[in-house]
Amino acid sequence: MSQEWSRDHGAAAERTRLAWRRTGLAASVVGLLAVRPAFAPSAGVRLILLAAAAMIGWAALIALAYRRTRGLAARPPRPGRRAVVACAVITAGFAILGGLVVLG
Secondary structure (H helix, E strand, O other): OOOOOOHHHHHHHOOOHHHHHHHHHHHHHHHHHHHHHHHHHOOOEEEHHHHHHHHHHHHHHHHHHHHHHHHHHOOOOOOOOHHHHHHHHHHHHHHHHHHHHHHH
């Protein structure tokens, strides 16, 4: 009696696609939290510009996640080397913006 092992390559791509969706959702929360101080009555130009930068970063990350999930839907899934690096850069940018919002 021999056992046959079959690998389901679609499950890994599906998990990665769901992870990119969670990344987009987390970016939405971070973007909204970064924009919140800009709506205070005493918000100056600096906070408004930081909020605009946060929204640009959010839009870039959402577009990146959407593009990456489309790449994972292809058969075979396309590798996303540049997407991972771009996501890391945008995330670091969010951290810097968050620090500036707290200091501002």
